[in-house]
Amino acid sequence: MFRMPSCLLKLTRVVLSHKPWALLILIFVFVSFAYHKLYWGIWEDLKGRGPPYSLSAEISCAHSVPSSLNIAAGHSPSTANVFFVETSEQTTPSYLFSCSVESAARTHPASRVVVLMKGLAKGNVSLPKHWAFSLLSCFPNVEIRPLDLTELFSGTPLAPWYLQPKRHQEPHFLHVLSDACRIVLMWKFGGIYLDTDFIVLKNLQNLTNALGIQGDDVLNGAFLSFKPKHKFMKLCMQDFVQNYNGWLWGHQGPELLTRVFKKWCSLRTIKSMRCKGVSALAPEVVYPIPWQDWKKLFEAISALELHNLLKNTYAVHVWNKLSHETKLEIPSQALLAQLYSQFCPATYAKMKQDSEALSRRAV
Numbered sequence: 001m002f003r004m005p006s007c008l009l010k011l012t013r014v015v016l017s018h019k020p021w022a023l024l025i026l027i028f029v030f031v032s033f034a035y036h037k038l039y040w041g042i043w044e045d046l047k048g049r050g051p052p053y054s055l056s057a058e059i060s061c062a063h064s065v066p067s068s069l070n071i072a073a074g075h076s077p078s079t080a081n082v083f084f085v086e087t088s089e090q091t092t093p094s095y096l097f098s099c100s101v102e103s104a105a106r107t108h109p110a111s112r113v114v115v116l117m118k119g120l121a122k123g124n125v126s127l128p129k130h131w132a133f134s135l136l137s138c139f140p141n142v143e144i145r146p147l148d149l150t151e152l153f154s155g156t157p158l159a160p161w162y163l164q165p166k167r168h169q170e171p172h173f174l175h176v177l178s179d180a181c182r183i184v185l186m187w188k189f190g191g192i193y194l195d196t197d198f199i200v201l202k203n204l205q206n207l208t209n210a211l212g213i214q215g216d217d218v219l220n221g222a223f224l225s226f227k228p229k230h231k232f233m234k235l236c237m238q239d240f241v242q243n244y245n246g247w248l249w250g251h252q253g254p255e256l257l258t259r260v261f262k263k264w265c266s267l268r269t270i271k272s273m274r275c276k277g278v279s280a281l282a283p284e285v286v287y288p289i290p291w292q293d294w295k296k297l298f299e300a301i302s303a304l305e306l307h308n309l310l311k312n313t314y315a316v317h318v319w320n321k322l323s324h325e326t327k328l329e330i331p332s333q334a335l336l337a338q339l340y341s342q343f344c345p346a347t348y349a350k351m352k353q354d355s356e357a358l359s360r361r362a363v
Contacts, residue, residue, distance in 0.1 A: 059131065061138035065346065079111045079205060080191035080225070085147065087177045089119040093132035095351050096197055096320060099344035103200040105139040106343070111192075111205070113139070116147040116181075135346055149177070156184055157241045170246040179253040182221055183236045190228030197320035198222065198286075199339045204314055210279040211257060212286040214317075217270045219257040222317050223286045232278050235260050284312045289335075294319040298326055300333040330355045 082104050086097075093101075105113045115136075120127070127133045127144060136142045153159045158180050167173060182193045192204050207225045209232070214220035226233055239260050245251045258270060265275035272282040288310060289296055297318060301309070310316070316339060328336055330351045340348040 059134045059138065059346075059350075065138045079108070081189065082108050082111050082113045082192045082194065082204075083182075083185050083189075084113070084115045084194055084196050085178060085181045085185070086115070086117040086119065086196065087147070087149075087174050087181060091117060091119040091128045092130055094324075095340075095347055096318060096324075098132040098135060098350075099340055099347040100194065100196045100198050100200070101136055101142060102139070102344040102347050103198075104194060105136075105142050107200045107203050108192075108205070109141060111141060113142045115142065115144045117144065118147040118149065120144070120146040131350060132347075135350065138346065147181075149181070152181065152184055152188075156187065157237045158184060161241055161244065167246060172246060172249055175249075176246050176252045179221065179256070180240060182224055183233055183240065186224050186226040187229065187233040187237060190226055190230070193221075193224040194315070195222040195317070195320075197318040198315045199318065199343050200315045201310060201339075201343055202314045207279070207281065207285070207314065209277055210281055211261075212281040213270055213272060213283050214254065214287045215283050215290050217258070218254050219261055219270060219280060220254050220287060220317075221257050223315060230278075232260065232264060235264065282312075286313070286315045287317050288313045289316065289319070291319050291322065294322045295326075297323060297336040298328060298334050301335045301338070302333075303338075306335060306338055 084101060084104075101113060101115055133144065136144065149162060150159075153162045161167065162177075162180070167176075170176065178195075185191070185193055192207075194200070204223075204225060209227060209230060210225050211219050211221060212223050236256060239256055240252060243251075243256070243259070248255075261270065261275075261278070261280060262268070264278060265273070267275075270280060273280055283290070318336065328334060330337055330348070331341070340351065
């Protein structure tokens, strides 16, 4: 409860001694004072506590997350965070986005799964109403937070780069910004970084100080797992600035990681190996479907063939940049449909529900 200041008490006496219409002035001043007191009290409290955004539960959690699923309400301090980043202003997650976060939450019950979204960094207290946010609220280890880029890059070599307005006009800026975020997150906080077009099959915590080979002598940063303040990530930040070229696709992403790893290990070609404490993982670990073969994700496959294909796989990259316009039949025996069904069943149930509703409207 707040106390009215003495200046307002004096104003009350003066106003009441004059014409009745002046009472309206008093009411207006009082309401304005109360509003600003309440507003700033809430804002300071949010800044002090820094909580995740509140998630409205419009989807039945009992249906989405069965009680048999052992997801810890508390997170072990010894387990690394899993990070996802959305650098655009989008706040309407796709099915694939939802599946990525859900599959990570299910396979990492003792970890915080932190989703950072640039579109939320506008001072709002609650998330936009969207089925994906409601669904993800069912997982106690999922936290959705605003992405403050100035704060993230502060204290790193990338801070001056980000503050140059001309960078924002470059053709691949959103992708380059995503490349920057992931290496800074790994440097500052460590943990696991995943693009929002991964479906996670197994716990990734034992893949430490590692990144994956996508093929063709190239490393990819769609998956990263590093201890905080690792020297390899520091070299990546330095290379990001020193060899910067935002006009070439991939120069600040896969090509950067490949350049740094080759220098780190004094290599000419990339191969599956562990060198000076950093692992280059074989393609089947996180990139079992090469980007050239992305259409296989939409082809039917038997359960046995799927098992054999993914027996050494921890996560599947879906190559959303290439595949996002292709329609996925739900339900079906398509490889991607089976992955949804097995590893993000709550998202899959929503997809199936929407597909059935669409079919009914078409009749």
